[in-house]
Amino acid sequence: MAGPVIVVGAGPAGIRAAERLVEAGLRPVLIEESARDGGQIYRRQPEGFTRPHEALYGSEAAKARALHAAAEALRPRVDWRPETLVWAARDNALLVNAAGRSESLPYAALILATGATDRVMPLPGWTLPGVTTLGGAQIALKAQACTIGARPVFLGTGPLLYLVAWQYLKAGAAVQAVLDTSPFMKRVEALPWMLARPGLVVRGWTYTRDLQKAGVRIATGIMPVAIEGDDRAAAVRWRDATGQDHRTECDAVGIGYGLRSETQLADLARCAFAFDAGARQWLPVADEDGRAGVPGVYLAGDGAQVRGADAAELAGRLAACAALRDLGTAVDEIEMVTLRRRLAPMTRFRRGLERAFPWPANLAAALPDEALVCRCEAITAGTLRRAGGEYGAPEVNRAKAFSRTGMGRCQGRMCGLAAAEVLAAARGEPIEAVGRLRGAAPVKPLPVATEAAP
Amino acid sequence: MTRADVIIVGGGLMGAATALFLRQRGVSVILLERDLVGSHASGTNFGNVRRQGRFLPQLPLANRSREIWGRLPEVIGEDAEFLPSGHLRVAFSDAAIGKLEAYARDARPYGLELELITGNALRARFPFLSPEARMASYSPLDGHANPRLAAPAFARAARRAGAEVQERTEVLSIAKSAEDFLVETPAGTFRAPILQVSSGAWGGRMAEAFGEPVPITPRGPQMGVTEPVPYRIAPVLGVASDVTEEGVYLRQVERGNIVFGGGLRSEASLDTKRARLDPVNTLRQLPYLARLLPAVRALSVIRTWSGVEGYMRDDIPVMGPSAKVPGLFYAFGFCGHGFQLGPGVGATMAELIATGSPGVPIDPFLISRFAASEGDPR
Ligand SMILES: Cc1cc2nc3c(=O)[nH]c(=O)nc-3n(C[C@H](O)[C@H](O)[C@H](O)COP(=O)(O)OP(=O)(O)OC[C@H]3O[C@@H](n4cnc5c(N)ncnc54)[C@H](O)[C@@H]3O)c2cc1C
Ligand SMILES: Cc1cc2nc3c(=O)[nH]c(=O)nc-3n(C[C@H](O)[C@H](O)[C@H](O)COP(=O)(O)OP(=O)(O)OC[C@H]3O[C@@H](n4cnc5c(N)ncnc54)[C@H](O)[C@@H]3O)c2cc1C
Numbered sequence: 001m002a003g004p005v006i007v008v009g010a011g012p013a014g015i016r017a018a019e020r021l022v023e024a025g026l027r028p029v030l031i032e033e034s035a036r037d038g039g040q041i042y043r044r045q046p047e048g049f050t051r052p053h054e055a056l057y058g059s060e061a062a063k064a065r066a067l068h069a070a071a072e073a074l075r076p077r078v079d080w081r082p083e084t085l086v087w088a089a090r091d092n093a094l095l096v097n098a099a100g101r102s103e104s105l106p107y108a109a110l111i112l113a114t115g116a117t118d119r120v121m122p123l124p125g126w127t128l129p130g131v132t133t134l135g136g137a138q139i140a141l142k143a144q145a146c147t148i149g150a151r152p153v154f155l156g157t158g159p160l161l162y163l164v165a166w167q168y169l170k171a172g173a174a175v176q177a178v179l180d181t182s183p184f185m186k187r188v189e190a191l192p193w194m195l196a197r198p199g200l201v202v203r204g205w206t207y208t209r210d211l212q213k214a215g216v217r218i219a220t221g222i223m224p225v226a227i228e229g230d231d232r233a234a235a236v237r238w239r240d241a242t243g244q245d246h247r248t249e250c251d252a253v254g255i256g257y258g259l260r261s262e263t264q265l266a267d268l269a270r271c272a273f274a275f276d277a278g279a280r281q282w283l284p285v286a287d288e289d290g291r292a293g294v295p296g297v298y299l300a301g302d303g304a305q306v307r308g309a310d311a312a313e314l315a316g317r318l319a320a321c322a323a324l325r326d327l328g329t330a331v332d333e334i335e336m337v338t339l340r341r342r343l344a345p346m347t348r349f350r351r352g353l354e355r356a357f358p359w360p361a362n363l364a365a366a367l368p369d370e371a372l373v374c375r376c377e378a379i380t381a382g383t384l385r386r387a388g389g390e391y392g393a394p395e396v397n398r399a400k401a402f403s404r405t406g407m408g409r410c411q412g413r414m415c416g417l418a419a420a421e422v423l424a425a426a427r428g429e430p431i432e433a434v435g436r437l438r439g440a441a442p443v444k445p446l447p448v449a450t451e452a453a454p
Numbered sequence: 455m456t457r458a459d460v461i462i463v464g465g466g467l468m469g470a471a472t473a474l475f476l477r478q479r480g481v482s483v484i485l486l487e488r489d490l491v492g493s494h495a496s497g498t499n500f501g502n503v504r505r506q507g508r509f510l511p512q513l514p515l516a517n518r519s520r521e522i523w524g525r526l527p528e529v530i531g532e533d534a535e536f537l538p539s540g541h542l543r544v545a546f547s548d549a550a551i552g553k554l555e556a557y558a559r560d561a562r563p564y565g566l567e568l569e570l571i572t573g574n575a576l577r578a579r580f581p582f583l584s585p586e587a588r589m590a591s592y593s594p595l596d597g598h599a600n601p602r603l604a605a606p607a608f609a610r611a612a613r614r615a616g617a618e619v620q621e622r623t624e625v626l627s628i629a630k631s632a633e634d635f636l637v638e639t640p641a642g643t644f645r646a647p648i649l650q651v652s653s654g655a656w657g658g659r660m661a662e663a664f665g666e667p668v669p670i671t672p673r674g675p676q677m678g679v680t681e682p683v684p685y686r687i688a689p690v691l692g693v694a695s696d697v698t699e700e701g702v703y704l705r706q707v708e709r710g711n712i713v714f715g716g717g718l719r720s721e722a723s724l725d726t727k728r729a730r731l732d733p734v735n736t737l738r739q740l741p742y743l744a745r746l747l748p749a750v751r752a753l754s755v756i757r758t759w760s761g762v763e764g765y766m767r768d769d770i771p772v773m774g775p776s777a778k779v780p781g782l783f784y785a786f787g788f789c790g791h792g793f794q795l796g797p798g799v800g801a802t803m804a805e806l807i808a809t810g811s812p813g814v815p816i817d818p819f820l821i822s823r824f825a826a827s828e829g830d831p832r
Contacts, residue, residue: 088733095733102737391606398490401497401602409681409756441733445681445754448744452737 003106004029004079005323006094007113008086008265011039012309013301013316014113015071020320022077024329029079029105031086031096033444037071040115040135040302041309043142044068056142058167059203060309067313088441089268092296097446103453109296109323112266113316116259116302121156121363121418122381124371125227126255130234134164134256147173149252153236155224157182157357158258159204165216165254166207175216176250179238181257181360183221193352196345217248224363227253257359259306260417266304267439269297275432278354279306280361281417282436288340290319291326298323311346314339361431364421373422374415376408384419385426388434394427395435396420409445412437455618458482460807461637461646463625463660464653466496467793468785470608470619471800472650472807474530477615479808484644485609485617486637488624488653492605494727495654496793498761499601500677500715501705502690503794504541505566506593507557509770512795513564514814519798520595529797530611534604537708540689541596542580544746545589550694554591568593582687584745591694598690598705601793608800625653628663630779648807650783655764656724657772657786661821664779668824669767670787672722674729674760675715678736680753682710691746692716702742704750712750714743722762729760765789773799773819774806783807784821 005021007014010032021028030037036044042064045051057064074080084098093106118133125131132140132148134156140146147168153176154165165178187194194201211218221241228235228247235249266284267273271292273282286292286299300319301312318339321331367373369382383403393399396406396419405419406412412419416437424431460476462469465487473485485491503523505516526533545551558568569592571579576590583590613619620641628649629636635649651660658670685708692703693716702716717739722729736758744751764787766772771789776782785803788795798814806812 088736090733095737104734394490398493401493402606407757411757441731441736441758442755445756446736447754448680448740449751450737450740452734452740 003092003108005109005111005327006031006105006107007111008094009039009113009115009301009303010037010071010082011113011115011301011312012042012067013115013303013312013319014039014111015067015074016313016316017111017113017300017320018074018078019070020317021324022074024324027078029081030074031081031084033083033085035083037082038064038068042067043139045143045145049145051145063309085444086265087443087446089265095441097450100447100449101451101453107296109298109327110269111298111300111316111319111323112269112303113301113312114262114265114303116261116306117413118256119258119260119359119417120255120414121257121360122367122371122373122415123224123226123363124368125229125233127372127375128227128229128233130229130232130252131227132252132254134160134254137254138164138167141167141171147171148254149250150174151176151250152252152254153177153179153248153250154254155179155236155238156256157360158256159353159357160256160258162204162207162211165211169211169214169216175211177217177219177236177248178211179222179224179236180218180220181222181224181363182357183241186358187356190352190356193348193355196348196352200349223366258353258357259302261306262303262413264411264413264439264443266292266297266299268441268443270294271297271299273436276305278351280359280431289322289336290315291322296326305350307343307346307350311343314343314346318343361421364418365425367422373419374405374408376410376414377404379403379405381422384422388423388426393423395433396423396437397435399423400437406437411440455484456642457645458484458618459646460484460648460650461486461635461644462650462652463628463637464651464656464786465491465605465609465619465621466494466652466654467492467605467608467796468652468654468788468799468803469650470605470612471797472652472785472803473612473617473619474608474615475800475804476807477612477617479804481804481808483612483617484646485612485619486623486625486639486644487619487621489727490621491609491619492602495761495763495788496605496796497602498677498759499793500675500703500713501598501601501793502541502703503536503599504593504596504690504692505794506541506561506568506591506596507543507692507694508791509818510560510564511815511818512770513561513566515795515798515802515816517565518801518814519795522797522801523599530607532603532607534607535600535707536597537599538595538597541593542689542691543591543694544583544587544691545694546586546745547588547695549696551589554589554694558591566593580689582747582749583691584748586745592689596690600707604793604796608797628660635781648781648783650785650803650807652785654786654788655722655762657764657784659724661772661784664776664782666776666778666821666825668772668787668821670764672724672729672762673719673765674722674731674762675719675790676717676731676735676739676758676760677713677715678739678755678758679714680712680750681756683712683753685710687712687747693742693746699738700742702739702746704743704747712753714739717742720760722760724762727762729762731758731760733758763788763790771819772821773803773816774812774821777820777822777825
């Protein structure tokens with residue numbers, strides 16, 4: 001196989017992978033869709049913005065500074081391609097699109113560090129203006145120094161729910177409520193796993209404490225009912241753990257139920273997938289070091305499994321070690337053993353998070369027939385259920401063919417996991433029985449005006 | 455039910471339509487489909503319901519099919535989004551103009567009336583067309599339909615009419631006893647005195663097993679779709695050209711997306727059952743699409759796909775009785791143009807099986823045409 005090593009994604013995983021390759025004397029290609037490196041958690045503000053790292057990244061400022069410094073040091077030593085989207089894969093080559101021009105880049109090895117995106121569960125009203133994902137709410141703050149509203153409600157589950165609410169509180173927003181679908185007891189039950197990283201447990205607890213001190217209402221074990229509003233979100237209706245109904249007024253809503261690995265490129269690179277019961281998602285199969293089943297393809301970071309930023313840095317480095325070794329470069333076994341050992345508690349912590357903040361699959365069955373599931377194509381839960389019932393679609397690709405769910409601009413990245421839950425519930429089948437949406441190019445929309453490089 | 459008058463192997467549009475029309479003639483049918491009905495070529499195709507441009511002796515069959523497309527609600531209880539909104543073949547060169555003129559003249563005796571439009575008249579009637587377009591051949595009664603819906607709808611109608619439709623049932627082997635075909639599947643043995651092979655690109659392997667090898671190659675036409683925009687383009691548009699890369703086509707669905715295809719085809723595998731789209735082909739299509747419909751340059755492609763289709767060396771399908779095995783019938787290898795033909799093929803095969811006569815001429819498609827050639831037909 002000819003060509004360089006290509007790393008896709010300049011988040012913590014991709015940067016550390018590229019760094020390790022450079023240490024071995026290679027000049028990898030580092031491709032990033034955004035204008036700047038950093039990835040999600042260490043996302044940078046636009047050029048010209050001057051907020052210090054402490055203001056942007058809080059407790060993680062030191063790590064952010066270190067990662068950004070590492071990325072800057074790499075710049076002259078890698079083929080750095082920002083604002084470049086990998087939109088398709090062929091045999092041992094990627095098709096990348098930058099500034100309206102598509103180019104084919106062959107690779108000797110490919111490290112996919114594509115990260116994760118918010119995981120959403122639809123509910124009536126979730127497409128109203130003023131409703132964003134938790135990650136979107138955070139990006140507004142981090143990248144643009146904007147808020148999604150002055151009186152937001154944060155709804156969903158997972159650590160990001162509390163973190164984003166806390167960041168909004170610090171930014172001066174009047175957070176109206178933090179509504180968590182996970183019962184508090186789940187957190188207690190998950191403690192044995194979560195204590196694999198006690199520091200994070202303490203930090204999560206301080207966010208909650210600060211929010212409570214500021215008088216923010218925090219409710220756990222809730223059931224979201226609807227987001228209301230005429231032309232934009234104005235209130236959230238929800239049921240508390242005792243079955244009582246509430247209506248909380250607000251001017252914006254941030255929703256999110258944890259993260260979903262961004263696996264489309266792994267799919268296009270023909271990686272095998274297996275159902276991960278903890279994540280309730282089909283994930284590309286990889287060994288401990290990140291080797292996918294396809295020779296020459298490696299997976300690192302949240303795109304392989306959501307273990308968080310610290311794990312992403314280690315996994316990026318480890319995947320680079322594996323790639324180097326497979327390409328015939330000697331790598332000290334001690335380095336790899338150490339990385340694996342440091343990753344072990346993070347894997348355990350991930351399993352704890354899945355237990356503490358489970359994806360509320362049950363909400364899919366409760367979704368009213370008129371609620372939109374696929375927002376790109378405006379497909380309701382009722383239409384999707386009919387595809388699985390009357391039309392007999394036994395799995396998600398067939399349901400997509402009949403109902404168009406997941407056929408729009410986002411290609412099911414937003415709605416795919418929820419749609420699978422709706423279909424499985426309607427058919428009375430376990431979620432893994434309805435399969436996963438097959439990926440198709442382009443990973444994101446490709447302008448017809450795109451020129452092909454010769 | 456494990457025994458019937460007829461077993462149909464393959465539940466694409468051909469198999470599903472044949473099953474329905476056989477039931478309408480009172481014949482008992484078992485349809486065996488390896489995956490899901492219409493999940494291969496019949497469910498992944500472009501959706502062109504086009505007669506113009508076809509091999510002329512195929513027009514009687516295409517006309518019969520077009521007539522059924524026009525009354526789908528009555529036949530299967532739904533319309534599969536069939537829209538008889540016209541079809542335009544567009545010429546950019548002298549050579550292509552000559553071809554359009556000759557075809558329009560030659561198609562008339564078959565009952566296909568085509569209107570040739572040029573110059574300002576062309577721009578006035580179809581203002582979205584490229585100013586470079588020199589002539590278009592307009593077939594007002596052709597159109598397009600939704601391939602994802604058609605074959606499953608035929609299968610549901612067949613089932614309602616009493617056909618046994620078995621999905622996820624792969625035919626592993628077929629033997630012939632004195633009176634019956636014995637069809638082995640993981641779900642057991644099915645038997646019938648008559649068998650139809652309508653397994654699409656996989657049909658060649660089955661014909662070969664019956665001692666009738668044919669020159670068939672699986673390929674994947676390259677499809678794509680843009681984001682939706684307001685509905686403005688009624689007819690299906692296609693470029694008339696002998697240069698493969700230039701031969702792109704597109705249609706706008708009523709909800710707004712523009713579906714496109716054409717140009718070079720990708721490799722397809724009978725074993726993995728997939729045709730993997732080559733994104734380089736998509737890039738090649740884009741400038742030709744923009745030449746045909748300049749406004750498309752403002753849009754983005756949101757999805758691409760392909761499907762496994764069987765192409766015969768002479769670019770026409772295999773249809774009709776086996777030349778060797780009594781009771782055996784073929785309808786496969788539709789060379790990228792079988793979607794339009796599907797309902798007509800179903801009606802014709804059902805008539806042939808039930809009465810011994812196809813109702814429209816199918817001589818050019820008989821499998822015996824390959825036996826006549828010398829040596830290995832491939
Ligand atoms: C919105 C959001 C907010 C988060 N906030 C926090 C937080 O505050 N605290 C916390 O601890 N964790 C947070 N996380 C989780 C944290 O981001 C991850 O654990 C960490 O960033 C994972 O690092 P990574 O390198 O695996 O991926 P990422 O940091 O996500 O980096 C992946 C990169 O790949 C690029 N990419 C993906 N696909 C392509 C493509 N096809 N072509 C080109 N480039 C591509 C992306 O643009 C991205 O920059 C957040 C996650 C999300 C999604
Ligand atoms: C991408 C694409 C675009 C196209 N565009 C157009 C168009 O615009 N207009 C047009 O007229 N035509 C078009 N075509 C051609 C058209 O789709 C086909 O000619 C037509 O659908 C063929 O139908 P079929 O039933 O013969 O084959 P298929 O739909 O492929 O059905 C054959 C079935 O047989 C089954 N099968 C195979 N082996 C076995 C076995 N051992 N046991 C049981 N079942 C088995 C398969 O699973 C399959 O479902 C296109 C084709 C493709 C792939």
